[in-house]
Amino acid sequence: MQRAFVSGLLAAAFFAVPAQAEKLRLALQKTGTTGWELAVVRAFGLDRDAGLELEVTELAAPEAGKIAIQGGGADIIVSDWLWVARERGAGAKLTLSPYSTGVGAVMTKDPAIRTVKDLTGKKLGVAGGPLDKSWLMLKAFAQKQGVDLEKSATILYGAPPLIAEKALQGEIDAALEFWNFAADLEGKGFARAIEISDVEKALGAKGDVVVTGYVFDEGFAAKNRDALSRFFAMTAKAKALIASDDKAWAAAAQRIGPKDPATLAIYRKRYAAGVPKRSVAEEEADAAALYGVMAEIGGEKLVGPGKTLDPGTFYKGGEAAKP
Structure with missing residues (x-):
């Protein structure tokens, strides 16, 4: 992995893959669980298997990812569906594929x-x-x-x-x-x-609701549907390995920092519990129910002008594959 630090804020990591691989540019929070998954992707060669070249920019804060996707500096970030819905209300064409139901x-x-x-x-x-x-x-x-x-x-x-x-x-x-x-x-x-x-x-949800997802532009998705499908399948494999394979967990845990074994075990348990297990339609229905609650109590400051969840908030182009 090569890393380039820009102003002490950003670090770019490039995964070596065959020349014919399709490139995806990711901007992800350095301390997020996506770093765990990408460590496993590299350790197990999942990017090569998927025919993908991942150009990853590691960010110091989530807001930097939003700036990157809005400015065309990244193809994919991880953010929450409420932000996507708000951006769509302002005219953006962002959409989201479920990443995690992990909540506090x-x-x-x-x-x-x-x-x-x-x-x-x-x-x-x-x-x-x-x-x-x-x-x-x-x-x-x-x-x-x-x-x-x-x-x-x-x-x-x-x-x-x-x-x-x-x-x-x-x-x-x-x-x-x-x-x-x-x-x-x-x-x-x-x-x-x-x-x-x-x-x-x-408050009306039928199951554990997606909190965050992979966020990308609809236009990008239309042009790169197959690459996105392979990306989702690849990350699903990484998630499954973290939950079930101790070697994969060891690779992921290196990204967490010094923790005692008991706390690391809790991290692993809570992470695995947060892997989405339902269809996009089910996730969207629950998100819509909770959107109504938050719109009522948080108002326009939270959700923007939209009174209901924009139907394009969740990506309909393909389910995240199960390993």
Whole structure:
């Protein structure tokens, strides 16, 4: 792998493949799980098997990927379906193929906190901000049970690492965290008091809902349908290997950094649980149901002018292949 760092922010990794292979340009967050999968792709030669040349630019933050896809600097990024829907509402022709259903949880060491009603009078840290999707769904879920969390609990917003640190220091009673920070806290003895996946179902979803997906332009997809199909099949194989093959997991785990074995095992378990298992139609139906909830509670600041999920948000050109 070759890497070129640009201004300390970007790193490009090029996978050597046969000259006739089709090139796909990916812009992906350096610390994301896509890095795990690409490590396995390289270790097992899955890119060669798929006849693909992957030109990967590693990014320091998710926003950089959005800029890359909007500016034509990448063919594929990973982002969430709500952002895609919002961009489509503004005229963009982006679309998404499911990547992960991985979602966080309310984490706590307080055995008295197991439901949203138990958060009354407590300090709750919220990773992200007032428009974080998990937070909006948790608020809507609480409201259905007669609880106004913003009035009944003390809410602290912050970046995921800050919220995790405050939870560890005991400065807050519970933390609504992203899935990977929740895994870290789980490894340190915190309990998953309220699963956001359960909240999604309570708000109308039929199953575990896709959170993020591979995002690309409709025009690119029309011209590269076969290459995309092979890309989806390749990444599906990498996902399956991470879940089932210890050699593959060892390659992936090198991207995580120093963690104790118990925490690494939690990461692997939660990652595997987040691999999408349903059809695109099922994912789209659930996303549409949750879109309505978030549009109602988050308004135009969150979803843009669209009142319903744009029907082109999910890519209909082919299912992500199962290995």
